[in-house]
Amino acid sequence: MEMDRLDQTLNAYFGYDSFKGSQKEIITSILAGEDVIAFLPTGMGKSLTYQLSGLLLPGLVLIISPLLSLMEDQVDQMKKMGLKNSASLNSLKSSVQKREILRQVNSYKYLFLSPEMLMQQDVRSILRESVISLIVVDEAHCISQWGSDFRPDYLRLEEWIGEYSNVQKLALTATATRQVRQDIEKVLRLEKPSVFQSSVNRHNIYYQTEFLPNETSKLERIEELMHQTSTSGIVYTLSRKKADDYAEILRQKGYSIVAYHAGLEKEDRLIIQQQFINGELDWIVATSAFGMGVHKADVRFVIHDYLPGSIHEYMQESGRAGRDGVQSASVILLHERDHEKTIFTKTNGMVNESDLSLFTHYEGSLSELVENGLVEETKLRIWSYWKERLQYEELESHFNRLKAGKMKDIFAVQSLFYEDRCIRKQLVEYYGEDLTDQQTPCCSVCDAEFSSLILSFTREKPLIENSDWLNRLRNLL
Structure with missing residues (x-):
């Protein structure tokens, strides 16, 4: 009978006749009162697991995103599906809007917020008085991938979640190594979760994989790929400036x-993302800030013009191609010095020995260091988190270990x-x-199918240089 109810709810609210993969088993486990970790590939409907569960649970579903x-994007999509009792609490909202959402929080079924918003005292106080039936951590690999680097509030979830020991937890991500899974279980205090x-x-x-002689040849190759096919794709590059230059x-x-990166205004990023999702924009050239959770099924190309910082980063980004199951391609363009640029970019923002000395001996307010441009705000956040948890003599070795881990990840993806x-x-x-069965087409090492493959990457809509959306984007940028 329970299974019948799930199928009926799926069809009534989401319009699907059947579940994908292990969706039904995950939802059944949630409704049975179990904590769950679900590793589902991009395109397998991770969001539906908490959306449908929330319809059948009595209280608020809290989604940490x-x-x-x-x-x-999630709130917009859910409202279109009829799940109108959804809201997000973030920096786009005015103070008045935030207060109003918090005032009527118990009237919502789904509330999205970031770890940073969750740590604010007024938010924590109100949530303590709310009836929360499910805590969801979406893109849960960020706990491991971002927590130690630049968003320590992901690590603070371990302290916060201790207040909700009786509330079920659901952790969702596309891919995770054994270490990432262990980090998720530790921070979310999951003792015996059901794992899918x-x-x-x-x-x-x-x-x-293509090896090219210089940076200029990379842009030429990107244009060649774009010219050969009329399709949709994402180009990942290492810096904001390069993204802007390529796009122009x-x-x-x-x-x-158009370019997409963290240097753009928040409102502009949302507009660009929506244009891409709606098919009014064919290509995005971006730093790694783009793509997570973007519900665009027909991306045929993901192109990297640099060496990613880890195999996990590469898998997350390349996996944004072909969410609809149609043949797609991940292309990486490399030359022999790329690993040096990646090492510099990925380690330059980490706390080093001189930062430790500055933080320790500075006599004024540490925020003045950021205001005066003497240190990055990210470094101050990370320092502030770890100095409360480690002795001073442990800090240097801790940050050295983090840097060594970064280097190891870079060399691992290089060998790939x-x-x-x-x-x-x-x-x-x-x-x-x-991998037990060899498949064709597979990769540039196993076969030479790529040239003929991309000829099939076409769609009916041609490129339009002077369309209205492009003029609007030009005005924005």
């Missing part, structure tokens, strides 16, 4: 493309593309799986 654009893990192998993604050059050549072994096989082995 990493990005403002992600939570805004799908294969990380994305059968419909072809993995292409390619836009002038008639491609519907430089070894003469199947890229797909290496990827699934990294996540503890075995």
